[in-house]
Amino acid sequence: MKICVLVKEVPDAAVEKRMDPNTGRLDRSGEKNLNPFDTHAIEAAMQIREGGAVDVDEIVAVTMGPESAVRALHKAVSLGADRSVHLTDESLAGSDVVATGYALAQALKAENPDLVLLGQQSDDGECYTIGAVVADHLRMPSLTQVIKIDVNGESLRCERQAEYGYDTVDVALPAVISVGDAINEPRYPSLKAIMGAKKKPLDTKSAGDVEIDTSRVGQDGSKTAVLAINPPPEKQAGEIIEDEDTDETVQKIVAWLDERKLLA
């Protein structure tokens, strides 16, 4: 079995996220990291490999993004992927969700995986939707926000929480599965794996290499357009207490609650 894991480089959690008012896109300057949800997808791939229910020949990390995105691939490889694919092309800049999903699907087609795993959301886009878009282009069954995967012969038994309770769903392979962060505890990469990551094979692909129709990607190929970016409505900020002396902090909380008659 060949597993492709979609990964993304996102602004580090500590960096304040903001929009670039000129382009209407996310300001991507500042410290970056591998999207935390993707580390769960890589870990899920590793656990399928180590679970022994099926032979996993290869785990391939796949990303789309500018040159800097190779760092996300290095991180993915240090966490267990065997090699990586970097789809990068000027024409892809400014792609919306559907255009991005289409481009990634083209890169995946070239890999012909049995299973595509991804994190259910990215720290920057917060879209929850790429999995479903990719699956439709690949004509594969898909399930999102999965919190448990068991390999069951030619299919996967997955669990997820829906609006009304938990669903257990069998998904025949090949398939596209997006996972939530409760699915596992990602391992830490070893120093050796971090050092070795740059030496693992990395294919760089252009739009033409994976037969992307460039009229369907980039800002011009996107079917949504940002008309305006506005600040959210103003709201009164709450009171903040930094806990230095805990006894004092506790006194303040109790007084606050008491004042509002919550300790009656």
Next chain:
Amino acid sequence: MSGILTYALHYEGEFNKNSLGAVSEAAKLAKELGQEAHAVVVGDDVTDELAGKLGNYGASKVYYASAPVGIAQPVVDVMAKLIQDNGYSYALFGGGLLGFEIGAGLAARLGGGVTMEVTQVKVQDGKLVAERPILQDSAIVDVDYVGEPGVIIGRLNAFEIAENGGSADVEKVDVELSDFSTKCTMVQRGEQRGADVNIEDAELLVGGGRGLGKAEGFKIAEDLAEALGGAVAATRAVVDAGWYPYAAQIGQTGKTVAPKLYLAVGISGAIQHKVGMQNSENIVAINKDPNAPIFEFSDLGIVGDLNKIVPKLTEAIKAKKGG
């Protein structure tokens, strides 16, 4: 062409309230546009009577198709066919899991634009424009759709439910499913896990999140709740991890509460959690991360380690109430 098509999710003979909100919103917008709002119900248990109920929320026509229930891709097949045959300009979904899956799949299938987490839809120059908060609600973008259909996926509780006593034409449709749409098989739907807890009636709630560290960590939240005379609620992250029962989950895929006090311990304040508790009268948060989003909407925020603060707080409350 014109019109808005909405999907309504049902479970055990009842429509999901976010779906009813979406149908109501579509009806309101369609009226402004001088168009009609239609709806789709999919499942193996749909009756004329069930489908017809959507008329009361403003759908003038309701289609239903027999296909596996609770799985997104068959719904994409049905909606794509209806849009191709009848040319709806927009598809609108309520907040929730299936809205994300179906809406995104539909946009991919038909080459339309999709916007998720939409909090408001406006009519502008005879078109719909979606307002979407981004970057943890630090900005709001107005999104326009290029070409058709435009797919709008709402945020939880974004759309108000409005009953109008109307009725709908009901039509059963047969749609051939894509080969891959039949490859997800529902083994068990809607399983409830964990004991029943009643968080909706509690006036004082202690919400516990992943910051509690492990299932046993909930003990300190429970002790605090007991001292306050309230109940314990939880985030999805801990419910997913099996630390606490689903019945106690607050948020987009859990319950919506509005107690007098919501005291959040070790909760980051993700938007899907926020939507379930933001109407609490007083919000107090304890979190060690000064940048946690919850501090942006709490009335009192304490930056510190909950393991140090909460046990002492419990003792202090007990002492105060006892004395």
